Amino acid sequence: MVNVLFVCMGNICRSPTAQGVFERLVAENELAAVIQIDSAGTHAYHIGEKPDERASAAALKRGVDLSRQKARRVSPDDFQLFDYVIAMDSSNFEDLAASCPTGHEPKLRLFMEFAPDIEINEVPDPYYGGATGFERVLDLIELAAAGLLADIRQQHRL
Helix, strand or coil: CEEEEEEECCCCCHHHHHHHHHHHHHHHCCCCCCEEEEEEECCCCCCCCCCCHHHHHHHHHCCCCCCCCCCCECCCCHHHHCCEEEECCHHHHHHHHHHCCCCCHHHEEEHHHHCCCCCCCCCCCCCCCCHHHHHHHHHHHHHHHHHHHHHHHHHHCC
């Protein structure tokens, strides 16, 4: 089993979107039995809340349902449980790195590393912007998700 955790600040926009998009991609590739996916936030602002309505609406337009997700905060146990702990931006990466137990650092990655053909290093936070920000986030997540799946298939021989 390969376990993947997507992380943003509040776990209501980017990381739940990444979770939903990646779940769909994994299911389409018939790998749901061997790849488990979750998301979390580095901060406790929205624990127990559903994803942002704008993120959910944008995702649903692309056939991705986020309605079953609820925000949670990253736990110290997550570094033990997950093979990939993927940050949406450098700020969240730094927060994760500061709490990462010794020996688990290789699990930490920036999501856009999996889309090397794009000259963007971070998935921008769309929270304070308009609807186009959520569409842009989806575009970036879809590209990085494809690269992540290719990496997992190669690293884990799936």
